[in-house]
Amino acid sequence: MSSEKYLPWIIKYRPKHVNDVVNQDEAKQKLIAWLKAWEEGKVEKKAVLLHGPAGCGKTSLVEALARTFKYQLFEMNASDSRRKADIERIAKMASQTSGLTGRKLILLDEVDGLDPHADEGGVEALLGVIKNTRNPIIMTANNPYREHLRPLREVAEVIQMKRLSEKDVVSVLEKICKAENLTCDPAALKEIAKRSEGDMRSAINDLEAAAALNKKVTVDTVKATTAYRNRVYAPWEALQKLFNATYIFQAKEATTSTDLSHDEFITWINEHIPTYYETPEEIWRAYEALSRADVYLGRIIKSQNWDLLSYALEMMGPGVAFARTAYKYKWKPFKMPERIKLLAESRRSREYREALAEILAARLLTSKAIVMSDVIPYLRVIFTQNPAYAAKIARGYRLPEELVTWLAGPRAKEVLGYVKKPKK
Ligand SMILES: Nc1ncnc2c1ncn2[C@@H]1O[C@H](COP(=O)(O)OP(=O)(O)O)[C@@H](O)[C@H]1O
Ligand SMILES: [Mg+2]
Known part of the structure; x- marks a missing residue:
């Protein structure tokens, strides 16, 4: 395999046709019927809310639907940072009838990622888009039952996709x-x-x-x-894992199961300690642990002594999780940490993510939204776990050193070493 042609398999093997989407027959039938009703001008609800667990094929199904029925697809990922400009772009697109370019289908991906606190008016903006649309709109969500999505549920036909067996x-x-x-x-x-x-x-x-390890895939x-490639969790899923951990290893795993930087994840924990904990004692102990994690991280950045990382993770994971005085499973609504509180580091991190998405979307012929949600988390795993392979990818895409450094974090030196001196 030449590295020039490398395509992540989740992109390479995305279903091209509706028939390639396995299972999900009921959702397919409902969607197709709804789309036909649109074409005949007999549609009751102008939008669909398609929901189901992560990786069950929501985005793929919408893309396949567009291809199969010859729609031009306009995508927006609702949990991206450039939302305002994006919503305006989509609103304009939606309100115009299909012209020479053919029929349009609009995908508002991951609307449950909309953050009611940081993004006041986000839901209203989407409601406006739906009200004024002259084109079919499909929204997707993992969890459509979050309270602030209620208005969107009401204006949409809710269609469920199943967890794959x-x-x-x-x-x-x-x-x-x-x-x-x-x-x-x-x-x-x-x-x-x-x-x-x-x-x-x-x-x-x-x-x-x-398969990257060996062409023969065995148990x-x-x-x-x-073993090292744990699932990448959304920040709020990782928080739930952390605060509900019953074992130390679970709490520690939670700290490295997102694609956030450690600083960013600390900000998330910081924001949610008062949500998950009630007694002053618990709260105090949790903040104490978290601030120690923060101190360790500061030292690591200064000294580049990454041996300290384990202590930092120990504090932010088990330290916070076992600050509780009694165990009870808790599910709490999450809120995005206030933007102003985000550390300079995480702002930079978002910029890197945007820049990388820009480069990769063009090279992979896919949308920035897909690159952000599907490709970058995976690359971060590869870059921190398999430097030789990571270097191949970096060379294939001629990624600038800065982005390689960001992706690889503590292993940047190793990856860059391989980039300069490829292994035979
Ligand atoms: N039902 C399915 N049939 C075939 N491939 C699927 C299915 N669901 C997911 N995939 C594959 O998994 C990856 C992620 O799917 P995606 O549609 O992005 O999931 P979701 O949007 O539900 O999180 C895609 O690369 C796709 O090829
Ligand atoms: Mg998706």
């Missing part, structure tokens, strides 16, 4: 193995499917990681590569 996941993995000429042990595919918990995105990424290579 192990069998579904295996069937897609088998196809990929064939296309990539891999020898895959059926037990290895089953193992990947089991670990994915129905999340096809993480399953495909796991297969790719195992052993899967175990070797997925």
Whole structure:
């Protein structure tokens, strides 16, 4: 494989046609019926809210739908940072009838990522778009039942997608193995499917990681590569994991299970300690642990002594989780840390993410939204775990040194070393 042609498999094997989307027959039928009603001008609700767990095929289904029924797709990821300009762009697009360019379909991806605190008026803006649209609109969400989404639920036809079964996941993995000429042990595919918990995105990424190690995918290579490749969680999912951890290792894992920088995740924890904890004692102990994590991180940045990282993670994970005085499973609504409180580091981090998305979207012929949600989290895992492979990718895309450094974090030196001196 020449690195010039490298395409992440989750992009390469995205369903092209509605029939390539496995399972989800009910959702497909409902969506197609709704789209037909639109075409005949008989639609009751101008928007659909398509929901289901991560990696069950929401974005893929909408993209496949557009391709199959010859719509031009306009996408916006609602949890991106440049939302305001984006909403205006989409609103304009939606309010215009289809012209010479053909029929339009509008995708508002991940509306549950809308942050009611940081983004007052975000939901209203989307409601306005739906009210004035002359084109079909599909919104997606993992969790459509968050309170602030209620107005969107009311104006949309709510369609559910199912969590994929192990069998579904295996069937897609088998196809990929064939296309990539891999020898895959059926037990290895089953193992990947089991670990994915129905999340096809993480399953495909796991297969790719195992295949990068060895063309022959066995249970052993899967175990070797997925041991470190935990699922990438959304910040709020990681918070839930952290605050509900019953074991130390779970709390520690939660701190490294997002694609946020440590500083950013500290900001998230900081914001939620008072949400999860009630007694002054718990709150005090949690903040105490968190501030110590912050001190360690500061020292690491100054001294570049990454051995201290383990202590920092110990404090921000188990330190915070076991500040509680009694255990009770809690699910709390999350809020995005206030922008002003975000540290300079995380602002830079967002800029890097944007810059990288820009480069990769052009090279992968896909949208920035997809790159942000699907590709970058995976690259961060590769860059921090497999420097030689990461260097191949960096060279393939001629990524600037700065972005490589950001992606690889503590292992930047190693990756850059390989970029300069490729391993034979
Ligand atoms: N039902 C499915 N059939 C085939 N491939 C799927 C399915 N669901 C997910 N995938 C694959 O998994 C990856 C992530 O899917 P995506 O549609 O982005 O999930 P979601 O938007 O629900 O989080 C894609 O690369 C896609 O190829
Ligand atoms: Mg999606």
